Amino acid sequence: MVAQxxxxxxxxxxVFQVGHLGERYQEWVHQPIVSKEGPRFFSNGFIEFLTRTKWYAVPLIWLPVVCWCFSRALQMGHTITELSCMAVFxxxxxxxxEYSLxxxxxxxxxxxxxxxxxxYLLHGCHHKHPMxxxxxxxPPAATAILLFSFWNLVKMFATPSxxxxxxxxxxxxYVMYDCTHYYLHHGQPSSNPAKHLKTYHLNHHFRIQNMGFGITSSFWDIMFGTLPPSLKKKSI
Structure with a gap:
C-alpha cells in the first residue's frame, strides 16, 4: 500500500501501524486526540502492560535511589553544604x-x-494522545537503562566522591520533571508558577509544537530562542 x-x-x-504513514506521520502525530482513554499499542498483553505506568511509580521507585546517592556522598566525607551544592548543580x-532531549x-x-x-514509542504517542x-x-525499566548510561557519563567528569x-x-x-509533567496535564493549578507552566506546556501541545520545549521551566527556551512569541511577556 502506498504510504500516502x-x-x-x-x-x-x-505501534506497528504508524510507520506506514511515511512522510505523513509528522502531520498525523501532531493532530492530538483529547481522550483520557489511551490507545492499545501492542497485541501482546505483557508488552502492552510494560508501556503503561502510574505516575506515582516514578517517586516511589527513584526517590529511594536519590536518598542512597546522597547518603553515599555523605559517607564519602562530604558535608551537607557540599552535598547541597552538588544536588543543585x-x-x-x-x-x-530535559530541554535538549x-x-x-x-x-x-x-x-x-x-x-x-x-x-511514536518515544514521544509521538504523547502528542497524539496527550491526556x-x-x-x-x-516507564521505570526504560529509565533504568538510561540511568546506567547517565551514571557512567557523570563518572567521566566527576570524582568518585x-x-x-x-x-x-x-x-x-528527573523525578520532579516527570511529576510536574503529569500535574500539568491532569492537575488544575489555581496560582502561579504552576498555572503559567500549565498554559505554557499546553501551548506546546495545541498551538506551537516546535517551540516551548521546557517542562519545569521556560529558562532554556529563553536562552536558546525557542520561547513562543505569545508567551514572552509571561515567561518565568
Missing part, C-alpha cells in the same frame, strides 16, 4: 538535559517506517 494512502485504524494496536544539569530527540523529524515507529495518563511518565551527589541531584531533577 495509508489510514491508521485507531481500534487496532497502533545536578538538578540544573538535568534542566538542560525534548527539542532535539523527542521532536526529531522522521519519515521511514522504523524511525516513525521508534518516535493518556498511563503513558505520560517514563562527587559522582553520587551529582547523579542524585540529576535523578531528583
Amino acid at each position: 494512502e495509508y489510514t491508521v485504524d485507531l481500534d487496532k494496536p497502533l 545536578g538538578m540544573f544539569i538535568w534542566t538542560l538535559l 525534548h527539542r532535539f530527540l523527542f521532536h526529531i523529524k522522521t519519515e521511514s517506517y522504523w524511525a516513525n515507529t521508534a518516535h 493518556d495518563a498511563l503513558r505520560l511518565v517514563f 562527587t559522582t553520587p551527589g551529582l547523579f542524585g541531584g540529576g535523578l531528583l531533577g
Whole structure:
C-alpha cells in the first residue's frame, strides 16, 4: 500500500501501524486526540502492560535511589553544604538535559517506517494522545537503562566522591520533571508558577509544537530562542 494512502485504524494496536504513514506521520502525530482513554499499542498483553505506568511509580521507585546517592556522598566525607551544592548543580544539569532531549530527540523529524515507529514509542504517542495518563511518565525499566548510561557519563567528569551527589541531584531533577509533567496535564493549578507552566506546556501541545520545549521551566527556551512569541511577556 502506498504510504500516502495509508489510514491508521485507531481500534487496532497502533505501534506497528504508524510507520506506514511515511512522510505523513509528522502531520498525523501532531493532530492530538483529547481522550483520557489511551490507545492499545501492542497485541501482546505483557508488552502492552510494560508501556503503561502510574505516575506515582516514578517517586516511589527513584526517590529511594536519590536518598542512597546522597547518603553515599555523605559517607564519602562530604558535608551537607557540599552535598547541597552538588544536588543543585545536578538538578540544573538535568534542566538542560530535559530541554535538549525534548527539542532535539523527542521532536526529531522522521519519515521511514522504523524511525516513525521508534518516535511514536518515544514521544509521538504523547502528542497524539496527550491526556493518556498511563503513558505520560517514563516507564521505570526504560529509565533504568538510561540511568546506567547517565551514571557512567557523570563518572567521566566527576570524582568518585562527587559522582553520587551529582547523579542524585540529576535523578531528583528527573523525578520532579516527570511529576510536574503529569500535574500539568491532569492537575488544575489555581496560582502561579504552576498555572503559567500549565498554559505554557499546553501551548506546546495545541498551538506551537516546535517551540516551548521546557517542562519545569521556560529558562532554556529563553536562552536558546525557542520561547513562543505569545508567551514572552509571561515567561518565568
